[in-house]
Amino acid sequence: GQQVMQIPQYQHVQEGEDFTTYCNSSTTLSNIQWYKQRPGGHPVFLIQLVKSGEVKKQKRLTFQFGEAKKNSSLHITATQTTDVGTYFCAGRGTGGFKTIFGAGTRLFVKA
């Protein structure tokens, strides 16, 4: 079945450093979504990417969707303590209804 792999599992950074998490799917995705979960909270939708090679920005966050629509990345520039949490990618294969989440990357930011 469809698998979505996400790396790294954990990342410790100093405040002000950059951070990137990568997402790879075993199958071509119709689109990809990114979520953030604060410690003790629930996942919150951040953004969706649909087109091959698409790049979207939200302030210090940059999201990319690969040309083959099988991988994606989230890059945070100059991390802040408010960025702490777990970032998940989620994808669905073409023609199906199952949304599969990656295992997530937990970000720790040291002030």
Place this chain on the structure above:
Amino acid sequence: NAGVTQTPKFQVLKTGQSMTLQCAQDMNHEYMSWYRQDPGMGLRLIHYSVGAGITDQGEVPNGYNVSRSTTEDFPLRLLSAAPSQTSVYFCASSFRTDFNYGYTFGSGTRLTVV
């Protein structure tokens, strides 16, 4: 709008007991789903529904049943609880079924099976 409401927030069960986790949304969302979250394993899909009367299995359906008699409600039933079902359970809904809308998650149910 309350969004997605899950009850209870916490539950302790004994092995072999059954229970129902409730999920209700007031956004007229077509798509509803249940995920379990375990450390290091992300969110794993248990069951999902694309509309009232229609449900299907996800990645880890064994030991769980669902039904969708109305658009608003999507309860998850544990038939005979096992310690392996200790987890945090999230209900999530989306406006439509075509994955062009973000999911709205409930605040979760933390379940412990002893």
